[in-house]
Amino acid sequence: MSEHIVDFCNVSKKYLNQYAINDISFGLAPGKITALVGPNGSGKSTILKLAAGLIRPSSGSVTVNGRTACRRIAAEVAFLSEKDVLYPFFTVDETIKFNAGLFADFDLQKAGEILHFMGLEKNKKVRHLSKGNLGRLKITLALSRRAPLILMDEPLAGLDPLARDVIIKSMISHIDLGSQTVLLSTHEVSEVEPVLDMVICIYYGRIKGIEDVEKVREEYGLSLLDWMKKISVN
């Protein structure tokens, strides 16, 4: 048995005859926050969808919490999609209750706390939320679940600095790293840098490096951005 919560073993994913990711292997130790970084189109979303069991690998295997990733692992994985997947006609409160009905591990009390922390109004319709508030609501939904694995696809993309700040703070205070593991994708590296444990750099479908972020700073004396640049040219 592996002690990893996520294991990718020689995973490739082809769309038609183009590789989105090509022969990727890595494992995630539990209780850590890991970022997938890399340019647009490098395969970050594909990796997250594979880990969420939403798509199947063309070859290789993806294991989550000891089971092969498939649709049914949704009960153990909280997935924050980059796309807008909320019903516009629900209010914030109805969206929360709807999600509480979908997932057995949804913690309504925690959701209330996070909503309050985020300063979201319960009675507002999703359709009337600003982009920043939509981002806040999506984070609330992901963090309210006691799922062992939380996947977030670009949780900060397109949000203003205030929204990004409150989202990062809510991650610090509401993720229980004693029982949860986080994998998120981002290209706003400097913003999330202080909350990361690990970083995986993807470049055109291949892993260029996996490293402990403190080690990048300690041993190479580099910021994550400089490290990414350095390994991407090799």
Next chain:
Amino acid sequence: MRGKFDNTKPIYLQILQRLCRQLVRGEIKTGQKLPSIREMALHMGVNPNTIQRVYNELEQMEIAETRRGLGSYVTENEERLSRLREDLKREQICRFVKDMRESGFNPGEIIEGVDNELKIQASKEAKGV
């Protein structure tokens, strides 16, 4: 945010240094309870695992101790804290002197320069700047 970090140096070390300075300045007192890991993580804007590492280091340095189920406390050992104060002083002076010598200043010039600077700063403080 309170946590502006130099992103080319390990964050746990930077926080460790900050806490040590606060101790030396007396902003954190002997025997005082340190914030919980989560509180400190939120305050600094960093990963709780990083704070855990800081607290572990402080414990290994015998500057803090973890009491089971109660949290982390600053040691009441005054001798250890004055040693920390001395270490911090030496470390900074050492770095400064090395820099100065590499820039070509001799010991007499360094002492005179420091002496002058102290006088300038003291007179500024006296004027309430």
